[in-house]
Amino acid sequence: MQDSSAPVRFGILGAARIAAKVGPAIQAAENAEWVAIASRSREKADHWAKESSVPNAFGDYQALLDDPEIDAVYIPLPPSLHAEWTIKAAHAGKHVLCEKPLAHTIEDAQQMIAACRENNVQLMDGTMWFHHPRAASMSVRLQQGALGVVQRVTSAFTFRGSHAKDDYRNQRNLGGGAVFDLGWYCIGISLWAFDELPSKVFGSGVYADEVDKRFNGTLWFSDDRIATFDCGYQSAWRCWVEITGTEGSLVCDDFTRPRDEKKARFWFHDRVGSSEEFRAGKAHQETCMVEHFSRLIQTGQIESAWADASMRTLRV
């Protein structure tokens, strides 16, 4: 284990678009450093390393994992590759921040979690909104009982997506489809609000080119509590959640990411519908996530809760 005051040294496996967001977040985090990037194309890795002032570039993923000067990896590969590279990273003793969905099957996820546990490394999926101070602020309202008994979560995450065949979202064998990509967030926030697994689930989707383009889901929880959501690539942009209880409701209209970092807001509506706006302080949620992940590593507090949350989302 490294010195707890030293920054966590990150390598990134794969030059995916999302890495262009998380890479700079690692650089911005006060307790992390971006020290290496790997791509199957050496040329691409070199280009990214140069562009982003990253000291080391690798032409294959295993070479990066073999580097003893790296503490943790961020895995933005297509979902179908998550299990393989998370397990390899764990065996190499690297902590793993893996893009969501963690995996597409329960078996894969179980193996990933087991490998990380055996090697005493942290596993966390890349669902960022949990780490934004807004989530903590919403959580406080829930914990304080401002909503009374939470009875229902309604959410939606849609946008007009790329029809490009080479986007992994449109390829089943790479792990595409709306439920795993966008529904992941809707399911995640529903479980977060209810803090339990549903007893029954129901869904219907619209399929094209092998993957679900639109999906509607209903989750039933204990005591007749319910969550419904819709997600997909064929509708205008929407990204909202409403959590409703006996005493009030909480609404956030950009829950996976504040549209404006300076205005990370949500609303509380009381029992008779009067509204109050809450604002969280300015924050960059990728940076919050990296800092949180790195803090767990620095302090040696490997937490299984984060992997458990991914697992619960996947079970649904």
Add this chain to the structure above:
Amino acid sequence: MQDSSAPVRFGILGAARIAAKVGPAIQAAENAEWVAIASRSREKADHWAKESSVPNAFGDYQALLDDPEIDAVYIPLPPSLHAEWTIKAAHAGKHVLCEKPLAHTIEDAQQMIAACRENNVQLMDGTMWFHHPRAASMSVRLQQGALGVVQRVTSAFTFRGSHAKDDYRNQRNLGGGAVFDLGWYCIGISLWAFDELPSKVFGSGVYADEVDKRFNGTLWFSDDRIATFDCGYQSAWRCWVEITGTEGSLVCDDFTRPRDEKKARFWFHDRVGSSEEFRAGKAHQETCMVEHFSRLIQTGQIESAWADASMRTLRV
């Protein structure tokens, strides 16, 4: 038929709470007059008549219907009595503005519609929001294609309701229950947005004291379009609808009635989520409804579309 310039003379059958809203609306309407009230209790009728400056009071409903100086009736009786009194009113040659739900069975509704048609009187249910200028403004956006292809309607209508046993909402034999009371609006706006009947419906509810206290519904329309809603008496106040298309979405957070008459608003969100607020002019929707209903009578343009809309909602 009456002179087209004379105001329509209304009688109200029953001294229900809602009559305290619609009665004054009839008085405020520029083309209507509230001339009579009937209650099973003569005393109650007299009291209301005096309180509201209504010239005539009747101790039974039929006596009001027999008065030739009355052109139209408003029926705020419990739903289980709607069919009987609408049909009797039609036979007496009175136009009928009947509180929603129009009826609880298709057979009842068909008989009500047939009786009104045979007697050439207007039948309209008391769903008010259709008549507010905001509905016309929302309709313009839909008609203009601002939303592209409408794919989904999500809505909710809940409040913490009265647990009083004598409230008809809590009595099955009076036609109570959340779906017929509140779901009526959610279903109504879904059909309004899609302008067709669903091909499939699914619902689940929480029952107590014989009636549904909470209900979740899903309606499937052609081309994989879908509507979901929840309604009930056990959650904090919510009354919103979101209509989503390929190019934008439209949100109204008090769709059955503007919380503030001076701020009857809704929002349009474009394809990438940028928001624009629209405001309709100040209007009192009960008055809008009465004026619209009365105008149809004054001009002799008996319309079946309003009864058809009720019928479609009921079929669902």
